[in-house]
Amino acid sequence: MASKTIFQKIIEKEIPSEFIYEDDLCIVINDINPQAPLHLLIIPKKPLSKLSDAQEKDLNLLGHLMLVAGNMSRKFNVEDAFNIVINNGEKAGQTVFHLHIHLLAGNKKLNLPK
Numbered sequence: 001m002a003s004k005t006i007f008q009k010i011i012e013k014e015i016p017s018e019f020i021y022e023d024d025l026c027i028v029i030n031d032i033n034p035q036a037p038l039h040l041l042i043i044p045k046k047p048l049s050k051l052s053d054a055q056e057k058d059l060n061l062l063g064h065l066m067l068v069a070g071n072m073s074r075k076f077n078v079e080d081a082f083n084i085v086i087n088n089g090e091k092a093g094q095t096v097f098h099l100h101i102h103l104l105a106g107n108k109k110l111n112l113p114k
């Protein structure tokens with residue numbers, strides 16, 4: 001069996017981390033190395049390695065993660081200006097092989113051109 005990722009250890013509380021939000025399907029934590037004033041990670045409890053491994057049966061989970069992203073944007077009053085990023089695969093910069101959504105806000109450089 002593959003060894004647990006850092007996120008699996010956080011989910012299972014083997015490694016301490018402050019949960020900003022938790023429900024049956026996911027957790028939300030602050031990124032340890034923030035790339036913007038607000039940098040959250042929305043992490044499913046199901047250990048999917050990457051988005052491209054998701055299947056039809058994960059439809060509800062993927063939708064849920066998006067809804068949580070929207071909820072978090074309202075919680076932190078950034079609902080009018082945030083970016084979400086999913087790095088998929090090593091060559092795309094993925095370093096933790098447990099699917100996660102980055103939610104970044106408060107950095108003008110990240111705003112897409114109009």
Ligand code: AMP
Nearest residue numbers: 006029030031032033087093094095096
């Ligand atoms: P990615 O490069 O898309 O796989 O993103 C992994 C992210 O996890 C990076 O932005 C890291 O800064 C972040 N990270 C790694 N370890 C931790 C940790 N213990 N707590 C919070 N964030 C972490």
